[in-house]
Amino acid sequence: MSLAVLRSRALSGMEAPAVNVEVHLARGLPSFTIVGLPDTEVRESKDRVRAALQNAGFEIPQRRITVNLAPADLPKESGRFDLPIALGILAASGQIPGARIDRYEFAGELSLSGELRPIHGALAMTFAMHRRCEGAARAFILPLANADEAALVPGATILPAQTLLEVCAHFAARDVECALKRHEPQPVITVESHPDFSDVKGQINAKKALEVAAAGRHSVLLVGPPGSGKTMLATRFAGLLPAMSADEALEAAAVHSLAGSFTAEQWMRRPFRSPHHTTSGVALVGGGSVPRPGEISLAHCGVLFLDELPEFDRRVLEVLRQPLEAGVITISRAARQADFPARFQLIAAMNPCPCGYLGHPSNKCHCTIESVYRYQDRISGPLLDRIDIQIEVPAMAPPTLGAQTDGEPSAVIAGRVASAFGAQLARQGKANEALTTHEVDEHCRLDAQGAEVLRAAMQRLHWSARAYHRVLKVARTIADLAHEECIGADRVAEAIQFRRGLRER
Structure with missing residues (x-):
């Protein structure tokens, strides 16, 4: 047989479209050509x-080798096609049996010695294969x-190998002992390692606000002077969130798999991402010539601080405005388009003025009102409207700092x-x-009183329709949280106070 066809998968955003790796051996001067829109790595x-x-002991056919990665209009990237290409050459040249190859899908990068190296996006590829393959699952x-x-996908049959020789032995084996064994993942014991809320002294209003945010998946802006506990509160927020569902865990793990950052310890744990303020827009939302997920997607089903x-x-x-409402980010480039999930909870922290001490009991702030407004105007109104x-997280009094911790545990x-x-x-x-x-x-x-309180606040504070609904x-x-079916005036008043961290002009 001079033709072998194997199945693999490419990556396009969160999708993993099927790719047929077609290997043909023809007469002519020895050559090796790969077609089908491959990038440099391919x-x-x-x-x-x-x-x-050669290092595995096989013979390189002295013929014209043509490898076609179909469909031809789908860009192919990374070294995941090394394994199916090598197996296709061996099957087409008759060095391994090719009768059972169509029962499997393949992915893996080869070292020069024939060892299999890890790839990105294995979880996304397995999920797509198990969900979409026609007939019996491969x-x-x-x-x-x-x-x-890869074994996190329920019902998927995963056959891991360490070398090219092990894969070849699987197809050439006449007894079960030489065949690849189905991988049984070790049970993952999830240990929450988030700091505890009981460490935070005082800040009753801020703690209540974060409890409300965790219960309703609301975004939060913490405003206060340096050392008031904003970062301390934010880093403990993820410990308040409800446990992840199986679907959420799979989605979050698939995103991290695409980025090559997934580990078993992350399973069923909500992500917490805290990029530095020098982060670029592409790093935050994702992108690149081959679109990769950014920080907002890596925080999917978790927290972006x-x-x-x-x-x-x-x-x-400003790039946060659309994903905050849509829960998805679309990366469009000239050659391709990719969608990544981005349902995250935004927790942000800021000082009230350039020096940071506006409203501090020490009266250390000497910022002019114009400089305060310029500082706060670095955050646009449309973005604030979506939070x-x-x-406000006020400075803590010395007696509070010296008191014993009496806060509720997470x-x-x-x-x-x-x-x-x-x-x-x-x-x-x-x-x-x-x-x-x-x-x-x-x-x-x-109720009637609650509606009146909200109407008066809308007129006085000139809020938008979006702010009204939020x-x-x-x-x-x-x-x-209070187990009340009807929303009364006191609940509305509390919600209004939770939206007044920055001083009104």
């Missing part, structure tokens, strides 16, 4: 494959280093959060933050 695979075959042969993450918010470049912050909770607060979140799922099937305008009208009804969602979450 074109270089012919040198890796040739050396791996087994997936890939490097041993990727076996644990932006400390010193006004120090970020304004153009970088549900904007709470586990107690998380219990209330889980109860409120469960009520939201039972009522509307989603978190309060994700309610549409129609669903807000249906599920966030106010206050309603926060009030709904506060009522859920």
Whole structure:
């Protein structure tokens, strides 16, 4: 047989479209050609494959070798096609049996010695294969280093290998002992390592605001002077969130798999990402000639913490506006387009003025009102409008700092959060933050006094329609934490106070 066809997968955003690796041996001067829109890494695979075959003891056919990666209009990147190309050459030249090759999919980068090196996106590829392959599900042969993450897909048959020789022995084996064994992942014991809220002294209002944010998946802006505990509160926030569902865990793990940063210890743990304020827009939202997920996608189903918010470049912050509402980011380039999930909770922190001490009891601030406004204007109104909770974190008095810690532990607060979140799922099937305008009208009804309080606040503070709906969602979450079906005036007033972290002009 001079033709062999093997199956593999490319990556396009979160998708993993199927790729047929067609290897043809023809008469003529010896050559090795790869076609099908390969990038530099794929074109270089012919040198890796040739050396791996020779060092594994196989013969390189002295014929014209043509490798076609179909479909031809789909860009191919990375070294994941090394393994199927090498096996295709061996099958086409009759050095291994090719009868059972169509029962499998293959991915793996080859070293010059024939060892299999790990690849990016193994989880996304396995999920796509298990979900979309026609007929009976195929087994997936890939490097041993990727076996644990790929085996997270329920029902997937993962056959890991360490070398090219092990894969070849699997197809040439006449007894079960030489065949590759299905990988059984080790049970992952998830240990939450987030710092505990009981470490935080004082800041009762800020703690309550973060509890509400965790229960309703609301975004938060913490405003206060240096040393008031903003970062301390934010780093403990992830410990309050409800446990991840299996679907959320798979989505988050798949994103990290694409970035090559997934480890077994991350399974069922909500991500916490804290990029530096020098981060570029591409690093934050994703991109590149081959689109890769950015920080907002790596924070999917978790927390994105932006400390010193006004120090970020304004153009970088503006890219957050669309994903904050849509929960997805679309990266468009001339040659390709990729969609990445971005349902994250934004927790941001900032000082109230350039020196940071506006309103401090020490009266150390000498900033002019114009400089304060210029500093706060680094954050645009449309972005602030999308942040549900904007709470002041005041400086802490010395007696509070010297007192014994008496705050509630994270586990107690998380219990209330889980109860409120469960009520939201039972009522509307989603978190309060994700309610549409129609669903807000249906599920966030106010009594007469509550409606009057909100109407007066709208007139006095000149809020937008978006701010109106976000206050309603926060009030709904506060009522859920109190196990109240109707939203009263006191819940509305509390939600209004949670949106006044920056001083009114």
